Amino acid sequence: MSAAVANYTDDDIKSLSPREHLRLRPGMYIGKLGDGTQSDDGIYILFKEVVDNSIDEFIMGAGRQIDITVEGRTVTVRDYGRGIPLNSLSAAVSKMNTGGK
Secondary structure, three states: OOOOOOOOOHHHOOOOOHHHHHHHOOHHHHOEOOOOOOOOEHHHHHHHHHHHHHHHHHHOOOOOOOEEEEEOOEEEEEOOOOOOOHHHHHHHHHOOOOOOO
């Protein structure tokens, strides 16, 4: 007994913009989408990236300290580094593959 094979044509091929791709498939970028109860949930990957950037700023001499605060389910990271130049802020936080380091 063989299963019917679905028809697969050119119409099935889709191209997504980087923004659409990120919205539809976030797990490809940050790992497993979980509720934070497992150590490999994507939220911890995002936290690690923020802390890594803060450490980079500190090592390059651009920050004097790194503060990490945990209040309930909210984590705040402050690195006193250079930040993002204001004219580039919108692009840096909304366009994929945009950065200065």
